[in-house]
Amino acid sequence: MVNTYNHTLTWSTTRITLLEYCNKKYYFNYYPHALRSLNQEVWLTALLLKNLKSIDMRVGEKTHHLLSDYLRALKKWMQDEAAIQEHKDRIIDEMRKEFEISKTRDYAAYDRDRKFGLSEHYYWENIDDKLEEAIKKALNNLEVFLESDRNEKVQHYFKNAKSVYVENPREKDFDGMKVNLYSIPELRPVNVMAAPDFGVVIADNKYLILDRKTGQEKMDTDGISEQLKIYALKLLLKGNVDIANVDIEAYEIYLPSLHQFGGKIEKDDIDNIIQKLKEDVEFQKQFLVDNDIIKNQPLASTSFPRTKSEKKCAGCTFRKVCEDLKNFE
Numbered sequence: 282m283v284n285t286y287n288h289t290l291t292w293s294t295t296r297i298t299l300l301e302y303c304n305k306k307y308y309f310n311y312y313p314h315a316l317r318s319l320n321q322e323v324w325l326t327a328l329l330l331k332n333l334k335s336i337d338m339r340v341g342e343k344t345h346h347l348l349s350d351y352l353r354a355l356k357k358w359m360q361d362e363a364a365i366q367e368h369k370d371r372i373i374d375e376m377r378k379e380f381e382i383s384k385t386r387d388y389a390a391y392d393r394d395r396k397f398g399l400s401e402h403y404y405w406e407n408i409d410d411k412l413e414e415a416i417k418k419a420l421n422n423l424e425v426f427l428e429s430d431r432n433e434k435v436q437h438y439f440k441n442a443k444s445v446y447v448e449n450p451r452e453k454d455f456d457g458m459k460v461n462l463y464s465i466p467e468l469r470p471v472n473v474m475a476a477p478d479f480g481v482v483i484a485d486n487k488y489l490i491l492d493r494k495t496g497q498e499k500m501d502t503d504g505i506s507e508q509l510k511i512y513a514l515k516l517l518l519k520g521n522v523d524i525a526n527v528d529i530e531a532y533e534i535y536l537p538s539l540h541q542f543g544g545k546i547e548k549d550d551i552d553n554i555i556q557k558l559k560e561d562v563e564f565q566k567q568f569l570v571d572n573d574i575i576k577n578q579p580l581a582s583t584s585f586p587r588t589k590s591e592k593k594c595a596g597c598t599f600r601k602v603c604e605d606l607k608n609f610e
Contacts, residue, residue, distance in 0.1 A: 288472075288577050289470050289471065289472050289574065289575055289577055290470070290471055290472065290562065290565060290566075290569070290574035290575075290577045291311075291471070291472040291473070291474070292471055292472070292473050292558060292561055292562060292565070293473070293474065294506075294507050294508045294511070296311065297561045297564070297565070299311075300564070300565065300568075302588070302593065303587065303588035303590075303593060303597070304568070304585040304586050304587070304588075305582075305585045305586065305587040305588070305599075305603060306588075306597060306599055306603075307568075307585065308568075308579060308582060308585035309327050309330070309331065309599040309602060309603065310331055310599070312579040313327035313328050313331055315578075315579050315582070316582070316606070319582070319606075319609050320605075320606075320609050322605075323602055323605050323606055323609065326601060326602045326605065327599070327602045329388055329398075329403075330400070330403070330598050330599050330601065330602055332398065333398040333399060333400040333403055333598055334398070334399065334400060335399065335400050335401060335598070336399055336401060336408055336411055336412075336415050337415075337496075339376070339379075339399065339415060340415050340418045340419050340495060341495040341496060342450075343372050343375070343376055343415075343419040344418075344419045344422040344423070344493070344495050344536060345448075345450045345478065345493065345495075346372065346375075346450055346451060347368060347369070347372045347419055347420070347422070347423050348422070348423060348426060348478070348493065349447060349448060349449055349450055349451070349478070350368045350371065350372075351365065351368050351423065351427075352435065352447045352479070353447050353449060354368070355435065355436065355439065356439055356445065356447060365423075365427070368423075369420055369423070372416075372419060372420070373416055373420075376412070376415065376416050376419070377412065377416070380399070380412050382398075383398050383399045383402045384402055386402055386403065400598045403601075404601070418537075421537055422495060422536040422537050425536060425537040425539060426536065426539075429539055431534070431539070435479075438481050438483075438489075442481045442482060442483050442484075443482040443483065443484055443485070444481075444482045445479075445480070445481050445482075446477075446479065446480035446481070447478075447479060448476050448477065448478050448479070453476075454476070455474065457476065458474040458475060458476045459472070459473070459474060460473040460474070460475050460511065460514065460515045460518065461515075461518050461519060462518070464518065464521075465555060465558075467559055467562075468555075468558055468559065468562065470574055470575050471558070471562055471574060473511065473515075473558070475508075475511045475512055475515045477490045477491060477492045477512045477531075478491060478492050478493045479491040479492075479493075480512075486522075486526060486527040486528060487527070487528045488516060488527065488528070488529045488530070489529075489530050489531075490509060490512045490513065490516075490529065490530070490531035490532070491531075491532055491534060492508060492509065492512070492531075492532070492533050492534070493533075493534050493535075493536055494533050494534065494535045494536070495535070495536050498535045498538065498540060499542065504550075505531060505543055505544060505546060505550050506533055506542070506543070507554060507557060508533070509531035509532070509533060509543055509546075510531075510546070510550050510551065510553065510554035511554060512531060513529050513531055513546040513550065513551065513554075514551055514554055514555065516529065517529075517551065524546065524547070524548050524550075524551050525548065528545070529545070529546040530543070530544065530545050530546070531543050531544075531546055532544070562574065568580055568584060568585060582606060582610060583610050587603065
């Protein structure tokens with residue numbers, strides 16, 4: 282069967298991290314279509330596993346939904362306790378219903394667009410005792426935010442800033458997320474998406490970018506993260522302005538600790554992320570037929586070696602399809 286898939290190469294911090302983590306997992310996550318001509322069952326299993334998430338990942342997702350729901354409503358009108366409770370109740374209801382649907386393991390009726398399945402259920406793990414804990418974590422992340430001075434700062438921005446952006450993770454605006462790389466010839470064909478959780482145009486040429494995190498806090502607290510640099514680069518390219526003429530501050534904020542990492546974006550940060558993009562694309566090209574990032578057609582699955590780390594494999598979402606694929610390689 283001829284592979285008719287045709288989609289320009291995409292770059293993201295998650296994608297490049299996954300490629301470095303395990304080449305085979307990268308293949309399963311971003312090129313499952315390539316398995317279709319090899320074996321239909323393996324292909325369908327890979328598609329399914331690609332859209333499952335662990336319960337910890339679900340906590341992060343629901344935290345983002347909850348905070349976005351609150352902030353987008355707050356942008357329009359003040360939120361009293363009753364309104365805030367409505368946001369909480371919605372998340373609680375969603376998490377409980379989706380958990381029960383996931384438990385049925387009815388993958389014949391699986392709705393890929395909703396992405397509600399939990400990887401633990403797929404592997405027959407009993408996580409019934411973790412549901413209420415997961416709900417509590419998501420709600421606690423909102424409570425920590427509400428009780429912090431960050432909540433007051435947000436309200437100040439809504440009233441006084443030139444404009445405020447609040448991401449809506451429930452409805453992705455892919456056109457709005459796209460980074461315009463036309464002015465960088467080597468990266469022109471590459472698809473890069475970026476949308477921070479919260480952005481503020483404080484005044485002319487003065488910006489603030491905030492991104493919330495719910496995972497493990499990073500150990501290296503020096504410098505600006507690649508993700509924040511991408512957000513800043515997108516802002517500069519969109520406005521066709523030089524970093525020397527604007528003031529951009531960008532921070533990652535971890536929940537529930539509220540620890541903040543980041544700072545003022547400098548010229549070196551922008552130069553570094555552009556160079557990183559170029560280097561990463563060259564790395565990714567090694568796994569593509571003819572190194573063609575426009576066709577973005579992967580080499581054979583055997584060209585994507587598996588990690589040698591048993592620890593990584595033990596908790597990998599793709600461990601079932603990875604084992605099955607060995608019979609066809």
